[in-house]
Amino acid sequence: MTTTTATSSGRDVTSELAYLTRVLKAPALREAASRLAERAEAEQWSFEEYLAACLQREVAARDAHGAESRIRAARFPSRKSLEDFDFDHQRSVKRETITHLGTLDFVAGKENVVFLGPPGTGKTHLATGLGIRACQAGHRVAFATAAEWVTRLAKAHETGRLDEELVRLGRIPLIIVDEVGYIPFEPEAANLFFQFISGRYERASVIVTSNKPFGRWGEVFGDDTVAAAMIDRLVHHAEVISLKGDSYRMRGRDLGRVPAANTRE
Ligand code: ADP
Ligand code: MG
Numbered sequence: 001m002t003t004t005t006a007t008s009s010g011r012d013v014t015s016e017l018a019y020l021t022r023v024l025k026a027p028a029l030r031e032a033a034s035r036l037a038e039r040a041e042a043e044q045w046s047f048e049e050y051l052a053a054c055l056q057r058e059v060a061a062r063d064a065h066g067a068e069s070r071i072r073a074a075r076f077p078s079r080k081s082l083e084d085f086d087f088d089h090q091r092s093v094k095r096e097t098i099t100h101l102g103t104l105d106f107v108a109g110k111e112n113v114v115f116l117g118p119p120g121t122g123k124t125h126l127a128t129g130l131g132i133r134a135c136q137a138g139h140r141v142a143f144a145t146a147a148e149w150v151t152r153l154a155k156a157h158e159t160g161r162l163d164e165e166l167v168r169l170g171r172i173p174l175i176i177v178d179e180v181g182y183i184p185f186e187p188e189a190a191n192l193f194f195q196f197i198s199g200r201y202e203r204a205s206v207i208v209t210s211n212k213p214f215g216r217w218g219e220v221f222g223d224d225t226v227a228a229a230m231i232d233r234l235v236h237h238a239e240v241i242s243l244k245g246d247s248y249r250m251r252g253r254d255l256g257r258v259p260a261a262n263t264r265e
Pocket of ligand 2: 120123124125178179209
């Protein structure tokens with residue numbers, strides 16, 4: 001082996017690899033490197049083959065560790081990260097607030113996060129970004145819209161497995177309920193949803209997004225009392241973030257100008 005070869009930094013290769021893999025947080029790569037080097041020599045691999053084999057070990061180790069499979073299992077609508085979020089565009093949310101949420105103390109503390117605001121202001125993006133962070137930190141996460149959650153709960157209810165399903169979902173430390181308020185609930189659905197949310201109270205975290213301010217949740221749940229009870233459970237230990245502004249998709253467009261009428265032939 002070539003462990004005594006000096007590198008450009010003056011360190012021998014072994015300590016250089018130890019240092020570099022530590023910086024990269026790639027322990028599996030470190031373990032694999034010398035073992036695979038012996039095989040590469042014996043089997044006359046190309047440099048590229050050797051590099052690919054080393055990297056494969058690290059990727060496999062990370063996958064086994066589960067972040068990637070947890071992200072897939074969570075069923076996010078897209079892979080939006082907190083790093084992709086442009087805080088200069090969205091001035092109504094403080095970068096520090098999201099950075100703090102990104103530490104996932106709220107998951108450890110079984111607290112909730114509520115994003116309120118008009119369409120296109122970044123609610124789903126931020127909820128997804130936090131969810132991906134949680135997956136990377138080793139937490140199981142499940143994402144669905146409020147309508148999808150209710151459909152799932154209703155199915156379980158119909159087949160007499162609601163309690164079982166609620167227990168199962170209760171074991172998932174972070175559940176994301178996107179788009180509360182887009183579709184008003186029937187009384188039965190509102191009731192199922194209420195059971196779902198209150199069952200998690202102080203036991204596991206929820207992130208909720210809604211285009212409707214709390215004052216209009218009575219319309220969503222068809223009943224002011226149910227809405228008030230739900231909001232109470234949700235916000236008791238929660239960070240509530242109100243996003244303002246125009247849709248990010250419309251950025252850069254002159255929204256103040258009335259578009260010229262189309263002239264039809
Ligand atoms: P909402 O859920 O509030 O309707 P989304 O989170 O779906 O809005 O945002 C709409 C689109 O605009 C998404 O593609 C999202 O990634 C993007 N977007 C919104 N706000 C920002 C932002 N501040 N920085 C980067 N992308 C953003
Ligand atoms: Mg959304």
